[in-house]
Amino acid sequence: MTQNISETCLGKVYLVGAGPGDPGLMTLKGKTLLEHADVVVYDALVSPPILDMIGDKAVKIDAGKRRGRHSKLQAETTQILIEKARQYPVVVRLKGGDPFVFGRGGEEMEDLVNAGVPVEVVPGITSGIAAPAYAGIPVTHRGYSSSVTFVTGHEAVGKYRPDINWTAIAQGSETIVIYMGVHNLNNIVTALQEGGLTSETPIALIRWGTRPEQEQLIGMLETIIEQVETANFEAPAIAIIGQVVELNSKLVGYGGVGE
Numbered sequence: 672m673t674q675n676i677s678e679t680c681l682g683k684v685y686l687v688g689a690g691p692g693d694p695g696l697m698t699l700k701g702k703t704l705l706e707h708a709d710v711v712v713y714d715a716l717v718s719p720p721i722l723d724m725i726g727d728k729a730v731k732i733d734a735g736k737r738r739g740r741h742s743k744l745q746a747e748t749t750q751i752l753i754e755k756a757r758q759y760p761v762v763v764r765l766k767g768g769d770p771f772v773f774g775r776g777g778e779e780m781e782d783l784v785n786a787g788v789p790v791e792v793v794p795g796i797t798s799g800i801a802a803p804a805y806a807g808i809p810v811t812h813r814g815y816s817s818s819v820t821f822v823t824g825h826e827a828v829g830k831y832r833p834d835i836n837w838t839a840i841a842q843g844s845e846t847i848v849i850y851m852g853v854h855n856l857n858n859i860v861t862a863l864q865e866g867g868l869t870s871e872t873p874i875a876l877i878r879w880g881t882r883p884e885q886e887q888l889i890g891m892l893e894t895i896i897e898q899v900e901t902a903n904f905e906a907p908a909i910a911i912i913g914q915v916v917e918l919n920s921k922l923v924g925y926g927g928v929g930e
């Protein structure tokens with residue numbers, strides 16, 4: 672993005688994290704911005720109760736992404752943000768979870784900065800912490816795990832990053848939290864076992880982590896693929912791998928799954 676519009680720009684873009692679905696997990700700062708926004712450009716994973724927080728006067732634009740078409744839509748979305756910031760004072764870019772955690776928020780912010788558009792980030796609660804928590808799985812615990820790695824399981828579109836070193840992750844982290852891993856789970860499970868994890872290593876898949884329709888699959892690396900097929904388990908889900916998953920049997924039911 673090379674166009675610089677700072678001299679003609681009327682407004683500011685707020686890059687807001689919508690959290691993981693439960694409206695009670697939306698930040699006060701984010702909610703206030705939604706109530707006062709002139710324009711809200713939102714992603715597919717933002718839950719309906721969060722969209723209900725948007726004030727009546729706001730123009731709502733769905734920028735939902737489909738698998739495999741990210742880059743084109745990304746450029747279009749950035750262009751919309753630039754155009755709307757020319758016309759309106761408060762433009763909210765609303766993204767699921769936290770905008771900077773596997774949400775392309777950093778790239779959008781770079782484009783806006785390059786274009787001279789004033790921009791501010793409002794972090795959100797990421798699904799990689801909240802979905803396990805609502806399923807009774809703390810991502811760290813003094814008796815089980817002192818380290819956690821957050822990693823994408825989504826195969827690179829356009830190779831914007833080098834291949835993930837699953838062996839290093841298997842050997843270097845006690846808890847592994849995988850975003851966008853359902854479609855590629857077979858390869859990931861194989862790679863982690865080749866990297867040193869035993870076939871009995873516990874794994875949990877949590878779908879719609881903080882919504883009433885939350886689904887859980889708890890198993891081991893050697894069983895989970897069959898469980899996914901049997902249950903016809905689908906994305907969006909967070910995968911958690913490591914001994915902390917054992918806490919699910921004791922702590923499940925204490926996460927306040929939202930309205």
Ligand SMILES: C[S@@+](CC[C@H](N)C(=O)[O-])C[C@H]1O[C@@H](n2cnc3c(N)ncnc32)[C@H](O)[C@@H]1O
Pocket residue numbers: 691692716766767768769770771772773774796797798799802849850851852877878879880881882906907908909910
């Ligand atoms: C493009 S990433 C966006 C992550 C988001 N920025 C965050 O911080 O949670 C989308 C992936 O996040 C995970 N995810 C997002 N919302 C979720 C939810 N409510 N329950 C479970 N997983 C979720 C899934 O792995 C999904 O495929």
